[in-house]
Amino acid sequence: MDVLNSLAYGFSVAITPTNLLMALVGSFFGTIVGALPGIGPSLGVTILIPIAFSLGLSPVSTLILLSSVYYGSMYGGRISSILLNIPGDEPALMTCLDGYPMARKGLAADALAVATLSSFIGGTLATIGLTVFAPFLVQFAIYFGPAEYLALYVLALSTIGGLTGINPAKTLLSAMLGLVIATVGIDASTSVPRYTFGIFKLYDGVNFIVAMVGLFAICEFLVYLETSHKAARIIPVGRMTMSWRELCSWPASLRGSLLGFIAGVLPGAGASLGSYIAYVFEKRLSDRNGTFGYGDPRGVAAPEAGNNAAAGGALIPMLTLGVPGSGTTAVLLAMLISLNITPGPLLFERQPDLVWGLIASLYIANVMLLVLNLPLVGIFTKILSTPPWVLMPMVIIVCFAGVYSINHSAFDILLMTGFGAFGYILRKMGVSLVPMVLGVLLGGPIEMNLRRALSIGSGDWTILISKPLPVILYLTAFLLLAVAFVLDFRRAGKESAPAPNTLTI
Amino acid sequence: MSDRLAGLIIFAFSVWYGYTAQGFEHGTIDPLGPKIFPSILSVLLGLLGLYLVAKPDPEPEWVLGRPLVKQVGTISTMIGYAFVVQPLGFIWATFFCSAILAWMLGAGPLRLVLTGLGLSFGFFILFDRIFELPLPSGFTGEVLTRWMF
Numbered sequence: 001m002d003v004l005n006s007l008a009y010g011f012s013v014a015i016t017p018t019n020l021l022m023a024l025v026g027s028f029f030g031t032i033v034g035a036l037p038g039i040g041p042s043l044g045v046t047i048l049i050p051i052a053f054s055l056g057l058s059p060v061s062t063l064i065l066l067s068s069v070y071y072g073s074m075y076g077g078r079i080s081s082i083l084l085n086i087p088g089d090e091p092a093l094m095t096c097l098d099g100y101p102m103a104r105k106g107l108a109a110d111a112l113a114v115a116t117l118s119s120f121i122g123g124t125l126a127t128i129g130l131t132v133f134a135p136f137l138v139q140f141a142i143y144f145g146p147a148e149y150l151a152l153y154v155l156a157l158s159t160i161g162g163l164t165g166i167n168p169a170k171t172l173l174s175a176m177l178g179l180v181i182a183t184v185g186i187d188a189s190t191s192v193p194r195y196t197f198g199i200f201k202l203y204d205g206v207n208f209i210v211a212m213v214g215l216f217a218i219c220e221f222l223v224y225l226e227t228s229h230k231a232a233r234i235i236p237v238g239r240m241t242m243s244w245r246e247l248c249s250w251p252a253s254l255r256g257s258l259l260g261f262i263a264g265v266l267p268g269a270g271a272s273l274g275s276y277i278a279y280v281f282e283k284r285l286s287d288r289n290g291t292f293g294y295g296d297p298r299g300v301a302a303p304e305a306g307n308n309a310a311a312g313g314a315l316i317p318m319l320t321l322g323v324p325g326s327g328t329t330a331v332l333l334a335m336l337i338s339l340n341i342t343p344g345p346l347l348f349e350r351q352p353d354l355v356w357g358l359i360a361s362l363y364i365a366n367v368m369l370l371v372l373n374l375p376l377v378g379i380f381t382k383i384l385s386t387p388p389w390v391l392m393p394m395v396i397i398v399c400f401a402g403v404y405s406i407n408h409s410a411f412d413i414l415l416m417t418g419f420g421a422f423g424y425i426l427r428k429m430g431v432s433l434v435p436m437v438l439g440v441l442l443g444g445p446i447e448m449n450l451r452r453a454l455s456i457g458s459g460d461w462t463i464l465i466s467k468p469l470p471v472i473l474y475l476t477a478f479l480l481l482a483v484a485f486v487l488d489f490r491r492a493g494k495e496s497a498p499a500p501n502t503l504t505i
Numbered sequence: 506m507s508d509r510l511a512g513l514i515i516f517a518f519s520v521w522y523g524y525t526a527q528g529f530e531h532g533t534i535d536p537l538g539p540k541i542f543p544s545i546l547s548v549l550l551g552l553l554g555l556y557l558v559a560k561p562d563p564e565p566e567w568v569l570g571r572p573l574v575k576q577v578g579t580i581s582t583m584i585g586y587a588f589v590v591q592p593l594g595f596i597w598a599t600f601f602c603s604a605i606l607a608w609m610l611g612a613g614p615l616r617l618v619l620t621g622l623g624l625s626f627g628f629f630i631l632f633d634r635i636f637e638l639p640l641p642s643g644f645t646g647e648v649l650t651r652w653m654f
Contacts, residue, residue: 389612
């Protein structure tokens, strides 16, 4: 009953006019971000951070706004998948497989409705999961000391590439480079300037929002320039023809939600993997007549439920342990740290309004998204036909204004551009940028926890592995890495293509 | 080939990074000090660099021709933006930047001017005036601000 009390308290926080407005604005903006190809959830959330700061929003409202964008983008991705056969963002990739064929058969409205309903089911179930499991995990995490945290960060960094098929050495490399970037600036405990080259602006270190905007937004734009984009033909939406029972596709949605949720909670997996395994599993299980890939509604429902459930699941490790499991949750974490809020088990005790207000808002945002995306889907299809020569410069200018306003420094714009170009080269070489962002973010905490652990142990390094939990975490990290390297060697033995696209979600 | 080259660069960087770390002196009783953590990183980074040299992936498909020109153009435009935004002010820097970007994305002369004007004035009013996010105003921004309020 404790949980219900907390949730009721959360709703009292979430139902204030400002927070309701934030959930609505976030949901609307998020759906647009999701729908527009080339603008993913991490980018959408990142560019809003400086604006949210300068508006002087409270931490609760900021978190609600950004999390609603995150949830909304999972809904929006389906629109371009179904109507254009171009995924609006990466988790929506699997929705193309059956969504676009449905639309070509004249079932566009039905496909959109199936995707919305399954998104709602996935999103709501994941939020329930978050409500139930997060407090449970917090009780466990409260016993974490510096050694445990250090091990957890190592686990998060070494598994973020997961089993995505990307060369694990490059994933580790990306994380290491992130940690290296995090060492720039004045060392927190000894005040020694490190790697600043005497540049005054680097004494404060590299602001991770600047790094993120460069690595996500500018890099994305450079990728976008690779192909010349013509105005895509949007399939007209039309009317719904299917019954409500068919539209809901309950079994597929429920299975997709469960798989997606698990994928979301695991570090390093995220929404893309959630929708992928949900689709593949559903296809194995239900594709008896070979209808999958030719417009089967279940092939739309499963991945959509999967990616929305994964988005909710990914919030669990972020809120309870302060360890982000994906690119977008890393951005949310960065935002919290910038507000001087340390996520982790103590957050639930010290700032219950923040945690429970957020959770309650996610329920509300899901309902808003259902309403926005069922009857009002026409608005979003209109926005989808915005020409790229307006849209892309607009994104870049928002990045400029946002990054500039953090420190009022044009140097940050230069730094952001540098990160964009650097990230682009790495991405072409099959290096995922998410581990780098995590590295930049976790570099400080990792070094700090290493210091604390060593202080406790009076400089004795064996303190790091003197308890069972850190040992288990290190072994898990080691095993997962070993599996990833073995898989990579097998793949290299056969024909091997470089990873086509790196996960950015 | 690209991977091998990148691996070598990373290895060289890690040597420099680790060497520089040895110069960080400190006098406190901090058990770790400022140089141990970078030293650990430099060893790991160096090993990963050598791994890439030893076992490179297949050559990635680098972009050439027009897209490359556009990408280089974009980067140069952004670098230029960083240098002119304070002296010129947000409005005109943004006007030129967004017009150039719109041109590279295939907008005609009228459209790129309209995009530039819309984005520069629109975002200045939205961010600087409505959101109160101070941007470098420049002459036009000053005039606009006085005229609006």
